[in-house]
Amino acid sequence: MNNMEKVFTYYDEYAQSTDGLYLDAVLEASEHWLDKPLAVELEDPVQPEEIRKGVQLALLKGMKQSAQAHHQMTPDSIGYLIGYLVNKLINPKQAVIFLDPAAGTGNLLFTVLNQFEGKASASAVEIDDVLIQIAAATANLLQLPVSFYLQDALRPLPIDLVDAVISDLPVGYYPDDEVAMDYELMASEGHAFSHYLYIEQSMRYVKPGGYGFFVVPSKLLTADGAEPILSFVKEHQLLRGMFELPASLFKDQRFAKSILLLQQPPTDRIVMPEVLLAKIPELGNALALQNFFGKVSLWMEEGESD
Numbered sequence: 001m002n003n004m005e006k007v008f009t010y011y012d013e014y015a016q017s018t019d020g021l022y023l024d025a026v027l028e029a030s031e032h033w034l035d036k037p038l039a040v041e042l043e044d045p046v047q048p049e050e051i052r053k054g055v056q057l058a059l060l061k062g063m064k065q066s067a068q069a070h071h072q073m074t075p076d077s078i079g080y081l082i083g084y085l086v087n088k089l090i091n092p093k094q095a096v097i098f099l100d101p102a103a104g105t106g107n108l109l110f111t112v113l114n115q116f117e118g119k120a121s122a123s124a125v126e127i128d129d130v131l132i133q134i135a136a137a138t139a140n141l142l143q144l145p146v147s148f149y150l151q152d153a154l155r156p157l158p159i160d161l162v163d164a165v166i167s168d169l170p171v172g173y174y175p176d177d178e179v180a181m182d183y184e185l186m187a188s189e190g191h192a193f194s195h196y197l198y199i200e201q202s203m204r205y206v207k208p209g210g211y212g213f214f215v216v217p218s219k220l221l222t223a224d225g226a227e228p229i230l231s232f233v234k235e236h237q238l239l240r241g242m243f244e245l246p247a248s249l250f251k252d253q254r255f256a257k258s259i260l261l262l263q264q265p266p267t268d269r270i271v272m273p274e275v276l277l278a279k280i281p282e283l284g285n286a287l288a289l290q291n292f293f294g295k296v297s298l299w300m301e302e303g304e305s306d
């Protein structure tokens with residue numbers, strides 16, 4: 001077995017030996033591994049991605065047995081696409097600080113952090129106590145410098161400004177109207193959309209010139225009733241791009257997602273660059289992907305020269 005398979009086998013056998021929930025067993029297995037580093041015998045050199053993928057496979061199996069709808073994980077393909085955009089827009093050789101306000105088990109955040117090879121740190125916020133404990137244990141196994149906060153991310157966060165936010169945003173209504181009243185995107189009637197508020201909150205914590213990379217519904221800016229969020233990103237000059245993810249990633253196209261790219265206007269920029277709206281080709285089409293990435297690279301270079 002390769003290292004990824006060994007990691008998954010360790011978690012799966014550990015979970016099978018317990019009578020509790022699979023996800024709880026994953027957490028216990030991680031804590032056991034941290035206490036006894038030789039609990040999993042891996043072949044050198046061990047790559048962080050091998051460990052992350054092995055843990056991910058165990059979590060995916062556990063989530064299939066979970067009745068909680070929010071126990072979902074961002075696919076690696078989306079994580080790698082966001083990682084590509086991050087590396088194009090942010091120098092991977094400099095120290096970078098990230099934030100994920102809806103971290104879940106941390107898979108998306110860890111996928112991006114692993115690409116920075118120790119030159120990045122992050123804050124992760126999650127309201128589910130089991131998920132954040134799993135994320136914290138995984139970060140320790142991967143030796144990633146991440147600070148975790150168990151709280152409602154739409155309340156004030158005890159963090160400094162960051163270089164970029166990366167997040168797969170929860171979609172739905174936010175029930176706490178009192179908290180939502182502090183947001184421009186509070187609904188005029190009824191509850192506010194939680195994903196609207198997450199976008200507004202996230203960009204509050206981004207430095208001038210910093211970015212927001214959000215996985216959002218593809219019709220976020222075009223659906224009926226989307227005027228508030230569209231007006232918000234235009235008024236604050238935040239919108240840089242919208243990248244529609246391949247249809248094959250979603251069994252039901254009603255739940256298709258895109259990557260929304262926002263940027264806090266740099267202090268020295270007078271005119272905001274062109275907004276890029278593009279559809280990412282199917283991931284199996286190498287030539288189309290090469291052409292797409294070439295188009296994105298050219299667009300980014302033109303934006304940096306403005």
